[in-house]
Amino acid sequence: VDSTHVEVVNFKEAMLRTAADLFQPASRRMRDEDLAGAVAALTTALRLAPDDVKLYLTRAAAYRLKGDLDTADAHFKKAAELGNDPDILFGLAKITFEREKGKGKKADINKVTEAISLALEKKKKYPEVHEYIGKISLWNYLIDGAHNEYQQAETQYKALRRPIPELLNFYDRTYKAFATMDAPRRQRKQAKKFAKEWKAKKQQYLVSLVTGQS
Numbered sequence: 001v002d003s004t005h006v007e008v009v010n011f012k013e014a015m016l017r018t019a020a021d022l023f024q025p026a027s028r029r030m031r032d033e034d035l036a037g038a039v040a041a042l043t044t045a046l047r048l049a050p051d052d053v054k055l056y057l058t059r060a061a062a063y064r065l066k067g068d069l070d071t072a073d074a075h076f077k078k079a080a081e082l083g084n085d086p087d088i089l090f091g092l093a094k095i096t097f098e099r100e101k102g103k104g105k106k107a108d109i110n111k112v113t114e115a116i117s118l119a120l121e122k123k124k125k126y127p128e129v130h131e132y133i134g135k136i137s138l139w140n141y142l143i144d145g146a147h148n149e150y151q152q153a154e155t156q157y158k159a160l161r162r163p164i165p166e167l168l169n170f171y172d173r174t175y176k177a178f179a180t181m182d183a184p185r186r187q188r189k190q191a192k193k194f195a196k197e198w199k200a201k202k203q204q205y206l207v208s209l210v211t212g213q214s
Contacts, residue, residue: 030062038062053083060091069095086122090129093119097136112136127156131170134177141183143190150174150198164209171202 026041042059049055060075076091093115100107119129130153137146154174157167178195181188 026058030058030065033065035062035066039066051082053079053085053088056082057085057087057091064091064095064098069098084122086119086126089115089119089122090126090132093129094132097132101139109136109140125156125160127153127160127162127170130156131173134174138177138181138183138191141187143178143183143187143194146177147194147197150177154201167205168202171198171205174198175202 026038026045029035029038029041039059039062042055042062046052046055046059056075056079060072060079063069063075064072073092073095076088076095079085079091080088093112096115097112100109100112116129116133120126123129130149134146134149134153137143137149153170157170175195175198178191178198181191183191
């Protein structure tokens with residue numbers, strides 16, 4: 001079959017459009033934490049568009065959230081064969097952290113740091129990575145370091161002009177990360193102080209939307 005024939009080209013384009021149409025409901029299912037539904041939709045989409053890096057990345061993320069790190073890892077590596085999106089490196093860094101976190105005190109955080117550094121080399125403004133470093137810092141009871149990373153994330157989310165709902169969700173996640181931190185008493189007290197600051201930051205951001213002052 002001639003791959004350049006108009007009917008073949010039209011067929012392939014139709015398949016890609018169908019795959020793209022399936023991506024939206026899959027993303028919604030991810031947001032709604034319907035991970036099984038997201039994986040099913042993405043599996044169908046990948047049959048139609050087997051070289052789509054975005055589909056592999058999203059399916060990898062769904063498997064990671066399901067706790068299936070091996071399958072997630074395989075999907076991120078498949079995505080790496082097809083492209084060089086920085087999200088691939090970030091996804092692999094998340095898997096590295098979750099595997100190391102499972103080792104408790106034997107965790108090798110240097111492995112995680114190296115993986116994250118690779119992602120930041122590819123993409124200078126990457127607020128999601130700084131937010132994740134904040135999460136790792138909290139796990140290590142490095143409260144000041146976590147606060148600094150979340151501040152970098154905030155600055156970059158704003159610099160990239162991310163949508164308002166995305167900023168509000170970021171403030172909610174950050175507040176919750178500090179407010180619910182499980183740590184020894186001294187660190188927990190420090191985290192609660194920062195939780196109040198981040199709650200106030202969200203209110204300041206909301207005010208800035210009304211007054212037009214960032």
